Amino acid sequence: MDVLMLSRLQFAVATFFHFIFVPLTLGLSILIAIMETKFVRTGDEEYRRLAKFWGKIFIINFAVGVVTGITLEFQFGTNWSRYSRYVGDIFGSILAIEATLAFFLESTFLAVWIFGWKRLSPKLHCLAIWLVAFAANLSALWILMANAWMQHPVGYTLRNGRAELTDFLAVVTQPLGFQIYFHTLSGAYILAGFFVMGVSAYHLLRKQHVAFFTKSLRMGLAFALIFSLAEVVQGHIHGAEVAKIQPSKLAAMEALWDTQANAPQTLFLIPDEKNERNLVEFGKIPGALSMLAYHSTGATVKGLKDIPKEERPPVALTFIAFRVMVGLGFFFALVTVIAWLKRNKLADSPRLLKLFLYSIPLPYIALQAGWIVTEVGRQPWIVWGLMKTKDAVSPIAASQVGVSLAAFIVAYSLLGATAFYLIAKHVRRGPEPVRGEG
């Protein structure tokens, strides 16, 4: 394999692994902050124990998220130096701002929260976790604004052989950026909601710590319900934005080969990239794709055949990832609505509790699939329309990248297994005993 392919694989490994751990921290920090706020307001000791129980899971996730996040920042320079030189003026500054504004805040106050239970007043201690939650979500905003710029570069001019900033506000307030932000954030909140529901269900199924986990189950459910429903609506708006900005991504998402008005939505198909067609197609809803993408059944949707071969993203992967994401998205909405209707009988319905427990991995899959749609669907561009991925890679030896990629796979597998083991161990052990009972 050449440097390009190895570097792409390494970036994919690093990003995917990072993105297993970070999404949970985005939503869980807010849930923990709400729990601790309830403790401060009511003095109900159970909420303090809730915050501590979920806090431990947060800490393990955060630790892995931090150390794998440094990899991502370093990698732009180590493996994508031509890209870094080309976009540093804009992309680099957004990353630097993220560290200065958000990551300092999150790291510093998480330590305050962890070590400060006895050193700070309850109110100040609660403020610390709110700052962590705020900073985590602010951090995501900057990172996704940087990503949005790769999807849709704005506010720049080509000068001195690179993209130079001309309009900072245009870069950090572009609508696509907010679409990506709310889409990713809702996904992360769904994940956190389902995680909390699933873990709570584990104990409720065993009839242990019932009052404790009923509380967190309801909080997780409320969170998952709100954002599952929001995601369905927002996902549609986001898709329409992508249709406008990145027609080749849309065509790959839908495996649409021929440009056509009144484009159908096909419920099931198998794309055949080599022969530029689909092998099996059934369940065509005429005009549905035109409607979804452009809000008019008569609208023309561009097909892949009208996009030069060298500018098409990998179709099968983008298509499958998109179907997985959307399918799971509807599943989350369905499950949470049903669960909400039965919210007062959840503790006594083992079927639903089991469903929650086994659903824990699903939002993880949905988020990774979403990331594939965004990033693989952007190919062959690293910066849409400006720079191709193959022109972005560092002039380094393939052997160097081969060694580091192998090391990443080994180290991350061990790290992932360890984190999973520790979280599972903590979950099984359950909450700490009530104070005074030792």
Next chain:
Amino acid sequence: MLETIWFLLWGVLWAVYFMLDGFDLGLGTLMPVVAKTDTERRLVYHVMGPFWDGNEVWLITAGGVTFAAFPTTYATMFSGLYSALMLILFALIVRGVSFAFRDEVNSPRWKCVWDTCLVVGSFLPALLLGVAFANIFHGLPIDKDGIYQGTLFTLLNPYGLAGGILFVLLFLVHGALWLAVKTSGDLHDRAAKLLPKLWAVLLVMAVIFLLATRRATFLYDNYLANPALFLILAVTVAALVMIRIYIAKGSWWRAWFASCVTIVGTTLFGVVGLYPKLLPSSIDPAFSLTAFNSSSSPLTLKIMLAVALTFVPIVIAYQAWVHHVFRHKSGEEDLEHEEGY
């Protein structure tokens, strides 16, 4: 002008990173020597616990600022020093998680694994960051396209290694002083006993490094052209001497502050000597990357300056507050689960 300001800020960010993360990298390296029992090892983790992560963000910011203000330098430096950076990265990964993982399983073997991760993960970055910076002072084989023409072993030349050892010693003294400040009892006594020896070795290494710098680099050119700059070196050397005086008096906080000044001074001594070069080329000085030929556009530099001047003081303020909140000495009573990972 903007480029010069950013060059200095770039140097200051690295200096602050070394000053802050220096004490936990040093203490992590030193742990097997000073901590004999499990309780003592837990205390060593405990005195770094509330700070290490906030310290490490300075590295991320220093890296990010290199990317934002000098993208061409960032591209050449990070791709050129690929293997060294990957080693630093893996070291920081295992060190970072060892804080969160170590006490999660109550088994000596488990703890031993993470203790080893902490030690190796602290020592390697200290050494390699020193090697990297000494090589930058010395000049790297950068060709006319800004591409690094060496390997990992190019970096392991005598001057580079001297820089690495100097960094390790600076951080060891810094870490031992932190332990002396933050603990009492056996841990404190061992650190206090070790410090005069560590300091003496550091002094020898510092002298060797300063002399070698005369031979291996052009850093003194700026100083000879503008002798007032020797003040930086004078302050640094004075601070190094003050460390020893405060150690003798048992004024640990003051000794630690003197050590802070020494580390910042050492970094700035190099950075000021480099100016305006960020990555001097050892192939041809004309290929060097400088603050002027590798910087971002004036607009980006201006926006970043506004962001830095607004938010870095805020960061410093709340990190100082955290030091105030956790200003106490740590003892066994602090090790119960209410305060820790």
